[in-house]
Amino acid sequence: MDEISGKWYLETVFPDLVMMLRVQKVLYSGKTEYQNVEVLESVVFGRSLVLDGKTQSTERDEHIYHEGLVQPAMLMHPQPRTVFIGGGGEGGTLREVLSHKSVERVVMLDLDQEVVDLCRRYLPQHHQGSFDDPRVELLHQDARAYLENCPQQFDVMVMDLVDPLEGGTAYLLYTDQYYRIAKSKLNPGGILVTQSGPAGLLAHQECFTTIHNTLQGVFNNVRGCQVHIPAFQTLWGFNIASDAELPKLDEPEKLDGLIAQRVNKPLKFYDGESHTNMFSLPKFLRQSMQNENRVNRDEAPVFMA
Amino acid sequence: MDEISGKWYLETVFPDLVMMLRVQKVLYSGKTEYQNVEVLESVVFGRSLVLDGKTQSTERDEHIYHEGLVQPAMLMHPQPRTVFIGGGGEGGTLREVLSHKSVERVVMLDLDQEVVDLCRRYLPQHHQGSFDDPRVELLHQDARAYLENCPQQFDVMVMDLVDPLEGGTAYLLYTDQYYRIAKSKLNPGGILVTQSGPAGLLAHQECFTTIHNTLQGVFNNVRGCQVHIPAFQTLWGFNIASDAELPKLDEPEKLDGLIAQRVNKPLKFYDGESHTNMFSLPKFLRQSMQNENRVNRDEAPVFMA
């Protein structure tokens, strides 16, 4: 067999720029009530979850994404006990949250039960059994409707959503109005972190900078950060927001100590120096963040291209 | 989802010329003792069988291939009772052979039992239950070794093999030596037909013309023909050989009558006029056949590119 023949998965990562990944197996391919789902297996990335033609995470590098999304926000909080997770069907975000000894209760809402069931079945390396942890309450409802009626408050909220695509399931979880609802359910000193789309030179203005700016209209303090995710072919951004002061954690050795003290498993990507990398933003990103003045609103959301 | 993202199957159809087919489902993907196997499903072609990165046949157009391979040879014989099939794992060739009322017994040899089992399971539209016909004896052995020791004689032999690829399972079933063995097991008036690879302008000299020439060294009469198979992206060739005279069947209405008389099911592709099309060869093909002087021999086979 030549180098070309065979099964490939193609994904447009930016207009006119497409990734081709050779696929060994298609473990699942179907359509839920909400979205198209594929579970693929490749030599390069191991098992990966694809929703509506967008790679969500892969076995090979999901630790960069999930540690990068969860750990800084959790460690910036002095003692997170109650955590809210929006989305996160693969269970990797849940796994990272549960690694914190202080955590007593996690409410995870993923709209699409079928996706979560598929992840539990096909992505054991992602969730590593997290769904069975007794601290977890897993619900399949819209995160926003739930929060509006929720009597509980949370210390940390992690928004691990699909991108804000037009016609998608999540764009109303990236708006000013949503962030105000979420904030109302944070305990004093509470922290919200959200995945925020691509942060590389080509695409950081698609949604990263607007999410940052939208959060700045709602919270006193917002910090953006980025990691490189090979499966996404680009840098990827997160934004952390709070009305409280967000500690810088910019002394690597101290942070390494804090991790050792508060996290009950080894981390593969995140440590003191990786933190410094994540929060030292390239010049173009800082400039675009400063120049951004769009705000995501329910009535005028900024969609990802 | 954009027009590009998703699962595609790529196949090199000619050096530097690749087909990309969007795939809905991968029904099976694995490795047998002999080869890599994929069963794919696409909107364009329905279900298709791929062996070692080469599309063998698809639900959408397999009738062109299987009727084209089987029907002319069967109808050129006055009354085929015993038929030998080499290869043909999908069961389409078997189906066409069994459509002849005169057929009393078919011995089918496909080396790879797993492939046949997969076809029985995943390609019901191909075989349409043919494997269950009581006239069929299905064996999983090498066709050549079997024939060498076979006490039986046959009226028609249909060689429905993978292409003669270097390192493949079938190239020793395209040689002068093999054809001499096969001929020795034909009844008087017996006919052998073999799939013979691409017959379009680009690739007909890869193996079509050498198979034709090799057969001409063994049999008194050899006739080449061709059909267009969309899934192969090209014209495809067959060669029919016999020591007896091969009737031309060049009066379409007469041939339509013969079909009605001898075949017990409607044919979708083959009839009198399609026959004329198949056996009227484009000029380049006739010229290359005349100019061909290579002979496939066990010790020096001509491999497909």
Add this chain to the structure above:
Amino acid sequence: MDEISGKWYLETVFPDLVMMLRVQKVLYSGKTEYQNVEVLESVVFGRSLVLDGKTQSTERDEHIYHEGLVQPAMLMHPQPRTVFIGGGGEGGTLREVLSHKSVERVVMLDLDQEVVDLCRRYLPQHHQGSFDDPRVELLHQDARAYLENCPQQFDVMVMDLVDPLEGGTAYLLYTDQYYRIAKSKLNPGGILVTQSGPAGLLAHQECFTTIHNTLQGVFNNVRGCQVHIPAFQTLWGFNIASDAELPKLDEPEKLDGLIAQRVNKPLKFYDGESHTNMFSLPKFLRQSMQNENRVNRDEAPVFMA
């Protein structure tokens, strides 16, 4: 360099079915007043002309297309002296028309002068100097407007157009109304032939059968035929129409004699047997032609997919 890296030309040949062709050189890439133009060079096909993302013809196989389009219609006419060509910018159609000793005058209309100039420069193997023949009048106007006001009559008209694409330049040259205009400019016994799009199993109903049916509403006699064009990845159709009887030319040796007598150069593809192949249509094509009842009208054209 691996087998994959490099420049490729992709073309959707059918929805979800894409051809990838490795390209050596891009000789020209630009936009005229009417369309996007590319002149590519590949090992597989030599030089090719691409208009609006559709391959028009290639050095390697244009002879099949141009001989197949022109020669039967010319030879069905007893003595073609005046010929009208609509489209045909590459000059291959012109070359075939001029090969007929009887031809005294050719009027060729191609809307897009820039394309013709590019072909003259980059595709010498296509036109072989035909544009310099003193019998040729080359005009750059809309063929339909020209014919409406044309005082001349023609023996043969060859419509060598881009496909009837929505938003394209040519779909009004495939309609009932257009064919009536054209017919009014044919001499008694005159013949019109038009390229008619794909004629393979997958796509023959896109426009081949409707063009056939539309011509049948205007002319007494219409005959469809097909050739295999590797660069188009499919069989390709032509339709020949006349109010006069169209001779069958179905005796190959006689036709070979006629060619020798009337054509002043060797033909690479077309001869008696190739003619038989072209006009013996596969069963599915005949069935679809019989079942077709759509008519292309100016106000309701049938576009190619």
Add this chain to the structure above:
Amino acid sequence: MDEISGKWYLETVFPDLVMMLRVQKVLYSGKTEYQNVEVLESVVFGRSLVLDGKTQSTERDEHIYHEGLVQPAMLMHPQPRTVFIGGGGEGGTLREVLSHKSVERVVMLDLDQEVVDLCRRYLPQHHQGSFDDPRVELLHQDARAYLENCPQQFDVMVMDLVDPLEGGTAYLLYTDQYYRIAKSKLNPGGILVTQSGPAGLLAHQECFTTIHNTLQGVFNNVRGCQVHIPAFQTLWGFNIASDAELPKLDEPEKLDGLIAQRVNKPLKFYDGESHTNMFSLPKFLRQSMQNENRVNRDEAPVFMA
């Protein structure tokens, strides 16, 4: 025209992972004495230079690569006056070197004069006229042979080479033996920096870590750093080496001041915080650097996959 049809450039970025970039124009495509060269133009990346099927740099993001390669090494030196550049045909490295007010003389060696000439012609946004600076001596010889016989010493050496590919032109400029030669031509306090291949999770062990380790065997101090280059689809690594202490430059504001003082043009990517990002390495990279024990030697080079 659909989203797929058209000209694409494909590049294998990692085995089984291919980038497809839609191309507007192929400005140049040819073969020099040493390598295949393409100059492409795309909407995504503007003009790009491709050597032997590997993208070298693009108009859109070359500033990240060239500032990242040159500026830290230049600023770690107290006052670079004489600079040696190996490779760097596009002129971007030269441009960055010349931006330093202290620079009095640059010797640039690029083996392939044709490539440099093509870059001067087609990539004006890369070199921005740098080749005309009177401080520059441009030579077309093998860098290693030149250095061996060079009577001069340099303050900074910048190795801006193609990757160490088997059969390529540069792998002998990444070896222990070469680095010893280079070191012997550095002034006291002199600094060498070399491009070092991919530094992302997937491919950093292909050559980044071995180059780092090889340099550690030759120089007292070696520091690795990385940037994200969208056109390379990954993080990219550089290594800086010196027998002198390498200043950390880890106070962003101080570094911003130093840049303002020593560099005579605005920088688009590099500043104090980008420096911190570059030199804060992700955990996996640090671990692999620590675990690396391969040394590139002339007689046993480590090639890039």
